[in-house]
Amino acid sequence: MEAVLTDSDHVNLLWTGGWDSTFQLLRLLLIQKRSVSPFYLIDAKRASTGEEILAMSRIKNMLLQNYPHTKQLLCPTLFYAVEDISEDADITGAYKSIRQKNHIGSQYDWLARFCKEKSLFDIQLCVESYNNPDKKHFNIDDFLTEQHDGYQDIYYIDDRFRDTEEGEVFSRFSFPIINLTKSEMLKNTNENMWGDIMNLTWFCHSPSNKKPCGQCNPCVLAYREGFGSRIPFRNRFKAYFRSR
Template sequence: MEATSGPVRTPRVNLLWTGGWDSTFRLLQLLLVHRVEVAPYYLKDPTRASTDIELKTMAGIIGVLHARYPHTRELLQPLHVAEVSKLPTDPEFATALAEVRRRNYIGSQYVWLPAFCRQHGINDMEIGVHVDDRVQSVLRTMVTEFDHPAGFRSVRVDPKHAGTPEYRLFGSFSFPLFLIDKVEISRQANGSDWGDIMEMTWFCHTPVRGKPCGTCGPCVYTIQEGLARRVPMSRRALSFFYRRLLLPFKDPLRHARASLRRHLSGRREAATGTGHS
């Protein structure tokens, strides 16, 4: 990848940035290759133990970018931070997530991310969905490529799927990393001399003494997707046993709990209907 010379004014790109591997790589692409103005967004989840580390990580990366690439001072807007706890509850997204989860498990953040976009009138937020990501497997047959107004190609859910739960959840997003995996991101980043910045990124949701735990979702995905070196050896050993002995039961238990909740909900609705007859 070669950067063009001098900042060029183009439409702003909205980016969900967590300080993680995928979203940081995308930030670097936007600022250093495409040289477009970026509005980064971060949603603070009070249940996530890694919030402070993620915010410090992003501050550190911004400092390096400003020092090494002065033009990013103009292109990179201040980080927009929002509290998940202050987002309005939207039954439409909760229902859509429940429908998608009947077929594939995806995280609860996909209720409040579209709610945030709706609240702020954003219909083009970039997120770092990539090959081997659960969301990528959900949307693989539903996406289409398009020309972004900022001058690059990207991917989004095809509007022909409007009305589906997948479109309700993901219609406000685009997925510029949809066709590459974490290892390819590493290869491209190293080829562009961004390797040291990428190593500053953070991914673990439940750190242990400031280090990746090895057993949370992002740690497991990081190991499975070819970047095990980023997890300390001792936690990698623990992760090995966790993935072999406990993880195989996680999805079946989720499906069983969801099925039980639907069953109980149906019984309550039936009882209510009987009581009113």
């Protein structure tokens, strides 16, 4: 198994090639000057897997070209298969209990099991803040406490909730952008002139001819948050009608 670095200047990051995790990757490498080990879990059932991996490759190439110092900071991406993650009754039971009360993505079950299996703690999981969160969806905010890691404010499961179902699923993660909305990240991106890199990110779950479909939830959310221009014009109408 690959060695996992854990000193305070090194960060383990769940990277998907998407907007949120790429934004945090740039903050870590270009502002905080910290070394990063990106982790990517391959979900064979996910139609966007190939596009996400391609996006990460393009982003990495542009990073190394535009910011040569990142060659010493950006470690090779560690790839693992979701289907190889061990079962864990405690985590899956806690996840299912949360799901009975609120919508929650299936990835949080296998991400938590992966971290437990690999003895990973404090791995950064990039979940953004929403101005008007959907009350039907699980909201992690109420279970978090803010700390400062010497570089930025970052959020963890509060000790009061360690023994709860939420703690069972989320206590192995830290949340570095939970206090930022997409528009705030865009403002920061423009200020730092990261647009060329961030435009290489991928968000669609069901690509059509290798382009965003306009119909999946990430496409609809991207449209609502002002990123409709990244969806092909024909498919943008689908996002428009689905977002109404």
